[in-house]
Amino acid sequence: MYSTNQFRSGLKVTLDNDPCVITEAEFVKPGKGQAFTRVKLRNLKTNRVLERTFKSGETIEAADIVETAMQYLYKDGEYWHFMDPKSYEQYQAPAESVGDAALWLKEEAECLVTLHNNIVIQVTPPMFVELEVVEAEPGIRGDTAGTGGKTAKLETGAVVRVPLFVEVGEKLKLDTRTGEYVGRVK
Amino acid sequence: MPDELEPAAKQGPGVRLNKLERHWEPAASLAALRLRARLLTRARDFFAARDVLEVETPILGASTATDPHIESLRTSVGGSTRFLQTSPELFMKRLLAAGSGPIYQITKVFREGEIGARHNPEFTLLEWYRPGLDHHGLMDEVDKFLQALLGCAESARDTYEEVFGRWVGADPHRAGASELQSRAEALGLRAVSSSGFSREDWLHLLMAEAIEPHLGLERPHFVYDFPLELKALARIRKGEGGKPDVAERFEVFLHGVELANGYHELTDGSEQRERFLADLESRRTLGRAEVPLDERMIAALERGLPPCAGVALGFDRLVMIAANAPSIRSVLSFSFDPP
Numbered sequence: 063m064y065s066t067n068q069f070r071s072g073l074k075v076t077l078d079n080d081p082c083v084i085t086e087a088e089f090v091k092p093g094k095g096q097a098f099t100r101v102k103l104r105n106l107k108t109n110r111v112l113e114r115t116f117k118s119g120e121t122i123e124a125a126d127i128v129e130t131a132m133q134y135l136y137k138d139g140e141y142w143h144f145m146d147p148k149s150y151e152q153y154q155a156p157a158e159s160v161g162d163a164a165l166w167l168k169e170e171a172e173c174l175v176t177l178h179n180n181i182v183i184q185v186t187p188p189m190f191v192e193l194e195v196v197e198a199e200p201g202i203r204g205d206t207a208g209t210g211g212k213t214a215k216l217e218t219g220a221v222v223r224v225p226l227f228v229e230v231g232e233k234l235k236l237d238t239r240t241g242e243y244v245g246r247v248k
Numbered sequence: 249m250p251d252e253l254e255p256a257a258k259q260g261p262g263v264r265l266n267k268l269e270r271h272w273e274p275a276a277s278l279a280a281l282r283l284r285a286r287l288l289t290r291a292r293d294f295f296a297a298r299d300v301l302e303v304e305t306p307i308l309g310a311s312t313a314t315d316p317h318i319e320s321l322r323t324s325v326g327g328s329t330r331f332l333q334t335s336p337e338l339f340m341k342r343l344l345a346a347g348s349g350p351i352y353q354i355t356k357v358f359r360e361g362e363i364g365a366r367h368n369p370e371f372t373l374l375e376w377y378r379p380g381l382d383h384h385g386l387m388d389e390v391d392k393f394l395q396a397l398l399g400c401a402e403s404a405r406d407t408y409e410e411v412f413g414r415w416v417g418a419d420p421h422r423a424g425a426s427e428l429q430s431r432a433e434a435l436g437l438r439a440v441s442s443s444g445f446s447r448e449d450w451l452h453l454l455m456a457e458a459i460e461p462h463l464g465l466e467r468p469h470f471v472y473d474f475p476l477e478l479k480a481l482a483r484i485r486k487g488e489g490g491k492p493d494v495a496e497r498f499e500v501f502l503h504g505v506e507l508a509n510g511y512h513e514l515t516d517g518s519e520q521r522e523r524f525l526a527d528l529e530s531r532r533t534l535g536r537a538e539v540p541l542d543e544r545m546i547a548a549l550e551r552g553l554p555p556c557a558g559v560a561l562g563f564d565r566l567v568m569i570a571a572n573a574p575s576i577r578s579v580l581s582f583s584f585d586p587p
Contacts (some may be wrong), residue, residue: 067361089364093499093509093560094480095317095452097362115453117441118361 063121066099074106074125077114081106081125081178090115106176107159107183125178132175134167134185142167144175144182155182163187165220166238187238192247193217195232198224275583284567284579290397291354291374291563300350300376305339307332307356311542314527315480316534319360321369331539332358335560336375337481338545341513344377344556345548352376354563365575366505369584372563379554383482383496383512386557387470390500390508394468398570400502401467408474408494415459420475421492425450432458448477463501472498481523482511498559503569510559517550 064073069087076082082103091097097118104111106127116122132144132153141154142164153175157164159182166187167173176184198214214224214234222236224243233247274281295302312320312331320331333339336353343351357373378386391403412420418431428450432439435458439445445453463469476484479495487493496512514520524541531538567579577583 089362089367090456091317091362091364091367092452092456093506093562094315094478096449097317098453098456100457113436113438115437115439115457117439117443117445117449120441122440 064124065121066116066118069099069101069116074127075103076123076125077103077105077112080108081127081183082112083127085111089118091118106178126180128177128180130175130177131172134169134171134173136169142185144173144185153177153180153182155185159183160185163238165218165241166191166193166236168193168218189238190235190244191238192233192235193220195224195228195230195234198228198230200229274581275577276579276581280567280571280573280579281581283571287397287563287567287570288354291393294393294396295352295376298350300352300378301348303340303343303348303351303353304355305333305336305343305353307358309333309338311338311540311545313338314524314531314539314541316527316530316536319537320539321358321360322537334359335373337558337560338542340375340377340558341545341553342548344379345551345553350376350378363584366565366568368564368576368580371576373560374563374566375558375560377513377556377558379556381557382555383472383498383510383557386510386512386559387472387498387500390510390559390561391468391470394500394502394507397566398502403468403470403500404464405470405472408471411459411463411471412454415462416454418454420451421494423447428454451475451478460501460506461504464503464505464507467502468507469501470498471501472496474498479523480511481514481520483514505565505569506562507565507569508559508561510557512557513553513555515549515553515555517546520549521546 064075069084071085071087073084074081075084082105084101084103086102088100089097090100099116099118101114101116102111103114130146132146135143135145135152137143141156142160144153144155145151163173163185171191172188174186175182193216195214196217199212211223212226213221214228215221222241222243224234228234228246235244235247236242237244292302308325308330310330313334318334320334322329322331324330334357336355336357340351340353352375354372354374356370358370360369362369378389387405394400395402408420412418416431416435418428425445425447428447429445432450432454437453437457439453473494474482474497476493476495478497480497482495482497485494485496498510499506500508528541564576564579568576571579573579
């Protein structure tokens with residue numbers, strides 16, 4: 063439980079049953095009259111930004127948020143499964159919680175899992191991943207400069223823009239934040 | 249504005265040191281402190297030229313403000329409770345009743361829990377009283393004061409009803425809490441309170457969030473004749489021809505900042521006592537600390553406070569505006585330190 067005078071950016075709280083992080087908190091008070099705290103929050107499930115004005119002295123529930131490095135194990139028909147390598151405890155998450163991380167995760171990959179009340183709400187892949195090309199137009203010999211480009215499908219299903227010389231079976235390094243090709247892995 | 253600081257002047261000599269090594273340094277730049285000193289001189293010159301007497305009154309008082317939304321800091325002197333004054337008003341009205349004539353004071357005041365970009369728990373207030381003037385007469389003088397100190401243009405003036413109509417689209421004297429709530433929601437304001445919002449709370453919220461940001465962008469903007477709930481220590485004027493009764497109170501805004509608050513002062517001792525008692529009742533309902541009634545101030549009103557108008561102006565905010573500073577910290581030699 064936090065009171066308005068404890069509101070700070072970075073504080074994790076529960077608003078309308080959803081976990082949120084406070085990104086801005088500003089004390090507002092007319093010279094004579096009720097004081098307020100104007101708050102900007104980001105919903106940790108949807109990433110949507112919300113604005114609320116609290117009467118001073120109001121309280122809000124803390125959110126039990128833990129971020130843990132985990133290993134991605136496998137996917138069954140419905141759920142993605144992760145394991146905490148320290149406790150060996152396993153967690154499952156539906157596709158909507160995994161989100162875009164699904165494009166970059168192959169089995170045994172390390173990732174950052176955000177838990178709310180011990181339930182997975184977000185998965186963040188490593189900044190860089192190495193994945194194999196499973197489909198691409200044939201490579202053009204001699205085009206080592208990498209001018210021009212084409213699309214290639216990776217083993218996780220992600221489709222990325224790559225230079226013309228890239229061939230099926232090659233391993234590529236990719237930036238998961240932008241989805242951009244970084245280079246070939248020897 | 250003539251006094252705006254050069255950006256380079258805001259940098260001290262220690263710019264390359266890290267935060268920990270600089271923790272002893274002032275919050276304001278020396279240039280901001282020089283600007284502050286110039287503004288203080290100009291303020292004193294302004295009042296000297298008008299024969300307004302500078303006074304000093306105690307910071308430690310046996311009584312304090314009863315306003316339910318203002319919390320006083322309390323301490324003990326020789327075993328008896330004293331309150332750090334939240335405004336010099338109670339003492340200054342006793343001077344007026346004693347026949348002081350026009351008076352002003354520049355003093356530190358203290359308010360518990362007020363910390364933010366525009367708030368410091370101790371701050372400098374300029375307060376002055378003019379016997380014989382009503383709130384319109386005093387608005388004229390505040391207008392001249394701002395022109396003299398900041399070099400700004402002549403003010404704009406609107407009633408509370410006019411600004412509410414323009415930016416909120418509601419009648420602040422007659423709209424109920426639920427109508428104000430739906431206007432607030434239509435404007436994208438989402439308020440959170442387990443105890444609910446009263447009509448008065450909505451008025452404060454809408455003023456702060458929907459109206460203030462528009463006020464005084466180019467020149468000072470006065471708002472006057474407030475709804476009755478916001479009367480504080482202002483006189484009530486009966487409405488004529490179906491018009492609502494209003495409190496003869498004004499506020500002035502500049503660059504979206506509330507700068508000063510003034511009243512055509514209540515001079516009726518028995519009505520003053522009733523308002524204090526109503527405040528104490530609200531304090532009990534809201535679970536605020538109990539404060540004693542200022543019997544000496546009520547006695548002074550009963551003895552006879554001359555008809556007058558008074559205004560309190562946040563001096564640090566005035567310096568903020570002159571310096572074009574982003575927060576009150578930038579104009580305080582040392583700001584309030586969290587532990």
